Amino acid sequence: MHVNLSVFILAAGLGERLRPITNHIPKPLLPVLGKPMLESVLEKVSALPVAAIGVNLHYKKELIGQWIRQSAFSAKVTLFPEDPVLGTGGALKNAEGFLQDSAFLVHNADILSDIDLEKLVAFHKESGNLATLAVHACPQFNNLVIDENGYLTEIGAMCSLCRTPGSQLVAFTGIAVYAPAFLKVLPEGASSIVHAWTEAISSGQRIGTYDVSGCYWTDIGTPASYAKAVITELRNNGETVYVHPSVDSCRNVEIDGYTVIEKGSMLSKGLSLRNCIVLPETRIETKESESNEPACFLTLFWGKGPGDTPLKPRSENGGWSFENYILGPDFTIALNESDLFALTEDNAVLIGTGGSDRQYFRVKKNGLSTVRMQCAKDDPDFQRHIVYTHFFLKNSIPVPEIIEADSDNKTALFEDVGDLSLYSWLQCPREQHQIEALYKRVLDIAVLIHTTATDHRAECSLLQDRIFDYDHLRWETHYFIERFVEGLRDIKINKSSELDEELHKLALKVVSFHKTIIHRDFQSQNIMIAQGGIPRLLDYQGARIGPPAYDVASVLWDPYFHLEQKTREGLLQYYIHRMGEVARWFNEQAFRESLLPCRLQRHMQALGAYGFLSSVKGKKHFLKYIPEGLRLLRENLFESNNEYPVLEELVEKF
Numbered sequence: 001m002h003v004n005l006s007v008f009i010l011a012a013g014l015g016e017r018l019r020p021i022t023n024h025i026p027k028p029l030l031p032v033l034g035k036p037m038l039e040s041v042l043e044k045v046s047a048l049p050v051a052a053i054g055v056n057l058h059y060k061k062e063l064i065g066q067w068i069r070q071s072a073f074s075a076k077v078t079l080f081p082e083d084p085v086l087g088t089g090g091a092l093k094n095a096e097g098f099l100q101d102s103a104f105l106v107h108n109a110d111i112l113s114d115i116d117l118e119k120l121v122a123f124h125k126e127s128g129n130l131a132t133l134a135v136h137a138c139p140q141f142n143n144l145v146i147d148e149n150g151y152l153t154e155i156g157a158m159c160s161l162c163r164t165p166g167s168q169l170v171a172f173t174g175i176a177v178y179a180p181a182f183l184k185v186l187p188e189g190a191s192s193i194v195h196a197w198t199e200a201i202s203s204g205q206r207i208g209t210y211d212v213s214g215c216y217w218t219d220i221g222t223p224a225s226y227a228k229a230v231i232t233e234l235r236n237n238g239e240t241v242y243v244h245p246s247v248d249s250c251r252n253v254e255i256d257g258y259t260v261i262e263k264g265s266m267l268s269k270g271l272s273l274r275n276c277i278v279l280p281e282t283r284i285e286t287k288e289s290e291s292n293e294p295a296c297f298l299t300l301f302w303g304k305g306p307g308d309t310p311l312k313p314r315s316e317n318g319g320w321s322f323e324n325y326i327l328g329p330d331f332t333i334a335l336n337e338s339d340l341f342a343l344t345e346d347n348a349v350l351i352g353t354g355g356s357d358r359q360y361f362r363v364k365k366n367g368l369s370t371v372r373m374q375c376a377k378d379d380p381d382f383q384r385h386i387v388y389t390h391f392f393l394k395n396s397i398p399v400p401e402i403i404e405a406d407s408d409n410k411t412a413l414f415e416d417v418g419d420l421s422l423y424s425w426l427q428c429p430r431e432q433h434q435i436e437a438l439y440k441r442v443l444d445i446a447v448l449i450h451t452t453a454t455d456h457r458a459e460c461s462l463l464q465d466r467i468f469d470y471d472h473l474r475w476e477t478h479y480f481i482e483r484f485v486e487g488l489r490d491i492k493i494n495k496s497s498e499l500d501e502e503l504h505k506l507a508l509k510v511v512s513f514h515k516t517i518i519h520r521d522f523q524s525q526n527i528m529i530a531q532g533g534i535p536r537l538l539d540y541q542g543a544r545i546g547p548p549a550y551d552v553a554s555v556l557w558d559p560y561f562h563l564e565q566k567t568r569e570g571l572l573q574y575y576i577h578r579m580g581e582v583a584r585w586f587n588e589q590a591f592r593e594s595l596l597p598c599r600l601q602r603h604m605q606a607l608g609a610y611g612f613l614s615s616v617k618g619k620k621h622f623l624k625y626i627p628e629g630l631r632l633l634r635e636n637l638f639e640s641n642n643e644y645p646v647l648e649e650l651v652e653k654f
Helices: 037-046 061-069 087-094 117-127 157-162 180-185 193-202 223-236 382-394 432-455 470-488 496-511 548-556 565-582 588-615 620-639 645-651
Strands: 005-010 052-057 077-081 103-108 111-113 131-136 144-146 152-155 168-178 207-211 217-219 241-243 254-256 259-261 272-278 286-288 294-296 314-316 319-327 332-334 349-351 359-365 368-374 402-406 411-415 516-518 527-530 534-537 544-546
Touching (some): 005 037, 037 052, 037 061, 037 111, 103 117, 217 223, 223 272, 382 411, 496 588, 516 548, 565 588, 620 645
Parallel strands (some): 005 103, 052 077, 131 207, 241 259, 254 272, 272 319
Antiparallel strands (some): 144 152, 319 332, 349 359, 368 411, 402 411
């Protein structure tokens, strides 16, 4: 695409439907996981071959202008302040001199989407339209009538009563491309761009549309739509918790669900947050009052629940518990669960962000929160999940209790252990002693699996016969080659026979080590942290009989979270000491010798999984763990003293 395009971003609105949020933050600067809306839009349009970008300003224009001048986009952006505000049409007329030389794309500042703007622009330029509106099927906002050729004919949802055959109702996305001639349709002064569309149609000019139905799209028009957009972005990133790097006060706050804490927030000990968004510069303090009841020093702006029932936070355990809230500098806004999540017909909420094809839903059962697991009809792991659960619980391994299971339909109902994984818990800055204490609890579980459960493995024939053998080890390294090296990185292997021999030697070495029951995916995203800091295990249906060092490598050399070397060595010594206390067969030297081969094996498996999940399953958020996975693999190879030279040469290509 040639550079023959300008961009104009509409950022002057008052954001009245977002009050009281916009009393403090103009809508274009409202953050979504630390990134202002305007920054996301500027990044998106800057990916096009754009000659110039204009932004109009009115409400809190000083704040927006200051942000732009301090941003990486300052040299590209021309500001168009308005006083009074000119409306969506008047804003373009005011910038006529800036826009008149080329086609121009107009993008609302409150829109997040994955719409392909390059395709939209190309379609417009080939169409000969005066304007091309990006539209989609969105019943909540459908109010444009288009004919069978996609041309706009009428505006207003009520027009659906008199539509001609072949016409349909669609919604405008807030993104459009215009020919310079459109500027001549606009009157001087304040006006609406919608009125200009009508005028253009009346004069016989074509307002076309480009259907983007199926693309991700949201506007941040209300507190509820903002909250849902934030939660969606968390899920798209494979996260349940986001804490801005400037925040260091959440280490003593109970967090669960989908929780976001934005820049400059201050939270005091005793708070509990679940499904909450804490806006920038929000300060929440708790303090004992004269009546020994906790007081929350935050001016409260209560929302309404179903049937206009006031929703308020609960006072628990000497602190305040907020669930389903937006918290601001001097207000709170209570939300309903439907504001945050897409609910199923039985009001269940889809949870989980991992790589599994199984689906998990949070549902109410006899008034209690439970988790429903739904597996595919041909899922070979369903029965193992049920059998292993009973076996692990019998041997004091902390996994969720089974409430009921339906083998025919491959569904099961489990105890709800919350949404906070060890990985998410670590998103809050923690004191070193807190990290070490929690990891020791996790390693205590590993010790139980490797000793107590292993001693009783004869009670579970389904597990006892499931060996982490040579064939499975070779499958893992083949997975690394196929899905990561050749699949994701598109690297051709020149010394395939030599590499195969090295991986053969590695598998023979790993399979020779002492074997116990192992979880086999004992990493931070599969370890849930229940209330009170109690670890619970998930995703254990892949357990096998294999070397315990594989589990230790998985959790202490975890690509999801980098442990400092000193901390890791202390935790490793803790595991060794605990194993020495309870297992007569355990030998520290033999165990330490097994660690490096197991680390090599584990990190190749993890990189293979990241390649498969990102490129085949489309879960792109797994890409962000690859740099640490590669760093760990290089570290392993360095410590191997050239035992695997072909593998080392291959990894150096990444």
